[in-house]
Structures are given as structure tokens and as C-alpha cells.
Amino acid sequence: MIESLLPPEAVWAEHFGPDPSARLLPEEEPHVAQAVARRREEFTTVRACARRAFAALGLPPGPVLPGVRNAPRWPAGVVGSMTHCDGYRAAVLARATDLAAIGIDAEPDLPLPDGVLEAISLPGERARLGLGGPAAPRPHGGRTVCRDRLLFSAKEAVYKSWYPLLGTELDFHEADISFHGGPDGTERAGGTERADSTVRTEGTGGVSGTFTARILRPEREPGGRLVEEFTGRWLSERGILVTAIGVPAPRTVPR
Structure with missing residues (x-):
């Protein structure tokens, strides 16, 4: 995967x-x-x-x-x-x-427990993902992506990228994540959107996309590079959500 x-x-x-x-x-x-x-x-x-x-x-x-x-x-x-x-x-x-x-982070493609979304997300993130109100029942059949769990997984991938670089803590609310690939942040083979915590797809393959994490409290690495944004990719397949970020190493400019 x-x-x-x-x-x-x-x-x-x-x-x-x-x-x-x-x-x-x-x-x-x-x-x-x-x-x-x-x-x-x-x-x-x-x-x-x-x-x-x-x-x-x-x-x-x-x-x-x-x-x-x-x-x-x-x-x-x-x-x-x-x-x-x-x-x-x-x-x-x-x-x-x-x-x-x-x-990297992997999660079951299932809704978060009650109260967790509010604890880990910003209002703007919930609005962009259509998570402003009570979640509708999960659809029967087809494929689903739980947007609340996807957001949680992306935040975990951000922290796992941040901590080795800076050696400092980063709170869930100090990274603002946007998903790309469609109006709800998904790229999919076919299907319909739902304005709740899931996206339903009728394709048989995985569902994937990209995301950007804007750091609201940027810091500089020991080498001086300012860390203010991460980009990553995500995939939902076989009932599992996976997110991944790879931060390029600084390149030395030849003199």
C-alpha cells in the first residue's frame, strides 16, 4: 500500500x-x-x-x-x-x-470516537471537510473514506515529521491541514460525494489524494531552514488509511 x-x-x-x-x-x-x-x-x-x-x-x-x-x-x-x-x-x-x-501513519478507515475530532481539529479544517454537523450514517456498500479519521492520520504524520526535525512538541491545533484532489479532498475513480464524515466511491481500487499542512507556529531547524509547511499523500485501501510525508534534505548550492 x-x-x-x-x-x-x-x-x-x-x-x-x-x-x-x-x-x-x-x-x-x-x-x-x-x-x-x-x-x-x-x-x-x-x-x-x-x-x-x-x-x-x-x-x-x-x-x-x-x-x-x-x-x-x-x-x-x-x-x-x-x-x-x-x-x-x-x-x-x-x-x-x-x-x-x-x-507515516496508518489508521483503520473508521469514524473517530466521539469527541476526538473536536480535540484534534481546527474549525476551518472541519468546514473544508464538511464536518460541521453530526455525522450521517455510514453508507451501505461501495467504498468509504472517513474524513475525520483521515484528518487525524494526517496530523499524526505531521507530528512524526516535525519532531525529528525540531525536537519540540507540536500540538494538533498548530497544524492546519488542507486536502486536495476534489471539492472534498479526494481523488477517486467514480462515485458520489456525501456532506458528512465519509466519501462513498463505487470503484474497486483504492482512494487517494494529497494534503498540505501549514504550520501555525513555524520554527527553524538547527541548520537554519524555516519549517512552515509539509506536503504529503494519503491512500485508503483494504479498510486502512495511510498517510505519508517525506521532507527533502537541504541541498548544498555549489559555489
Whole structure:
């Protein structure tokens, strides 16, 4: 799923559901020693994905340990991001000379729990997505994209891109996200629009589009570049929403 969302500099690995062949390295074991079975499986499978991505970069299969706020700690010279949700796990990596940061997020293509949308979104975002009133019932048949969950996923991808670059927190309300590709932010093979939290499509393929995140509290990277906007892509397929951002590395101008 995720390959179509990534810049060419990135390598990736994904797995749908648990991977019975996945194993933890000894350094990783203590971090899930007391975890429930589901948490341990997700932790293990997504790290197996990361090691497959290491191999694609020509790197040895080292441990991926959680750091501050559980952000994965990558080898020197490598940037990356991992994600997992019900039915899906993925890892994306790149050389730091090619990309400055990567942010990916996967979510079930289901409505957010009550109260979450208001907690993570701006009024303008809700208005652009037609989320100003109570959500209508989900349509029967066809394909749907839950716009509220899509917005949440994009915000998560933004944070996963921001934190490695700046090392500072970014609140949900400090990124203003706009989706592109149609009046509701979707690009789709066919179907009809609904002015609620979903978009219904009759095509059999995935539903995809792009998004822009305007940072309302821009900051400068240590190298001096101002971080004020991210662009990304999203995809809904097989009941899963995936969002991805790849931040280009600064280019040195020859003298």
C-alpha cells in the first residue's frame, strides 16, 4: 500500500496483520517484557518491517529502540518512521542525505470516537471537510473514506515529521491541514460525494489524494531552514488509511 505514497529516495516494508516469523532482538525484549500479547505482536512485527527496510538500504539488521515519546531511534545517517494499526504494520527509511524526515501513519478507515475530532481539529479544517454537523450514517456498500479519521492520520504524520526535525512538541491545533484532489479532498475513480464524515466511491481500487499542512507556529531547524509547511499523500485501501510525508534534505548550492 505505502509504496505509492513515498518519494523515490525512501525504502519501505509493510505487513498485513501479524507476522509469525518476526522476532525481537535481545536489546528490544525489555521494552515489551510486561506488554500484553497484542502490543508485543505489533512491536515485533513493525520492527521486522524496519529490518527489511534496513536491508534495502544495505544496512545490518540492528535493533530499533524507543526513544523520547517512544519515537524510534535510527542508526546515524538514517531517518525513518514506523506505524501500526489493526491489520497493518509498516516502516519507511531513507538516508539523511536524501530526506530530512519521514512521517507515516496508518489508521483503520473508521469514524473517530466521539469527541476526538473536536480535540484534534481546527474549525476551518472541519468546514473544508464538511464536518460541521453530526455525522450521517455510514453508507451501505461501495467504498468509504472517513474524513475525520483521515484528518487525524494526517496530523499524526505531521507530528512524526516535525519532531525529528525540531525536537519540540507540536500540538494538533498548530497544524492546519488542507486536502486536495476534489471539492472534498479526494481523488477517486467514480462515485458520489456525501456532506458528512465519509466519501462513498463505487470503484474497486483504492482512494487517494494529497494534503498540505501549514504550520501555525513555524520554527527553524538547527541548520537554519524555516519549517512552515509539509506536503504529503494519503491512500485508503483494504479498510486502512495511510498517510505519508517525506521532507527533502537541504541541498548544498555549489559555489
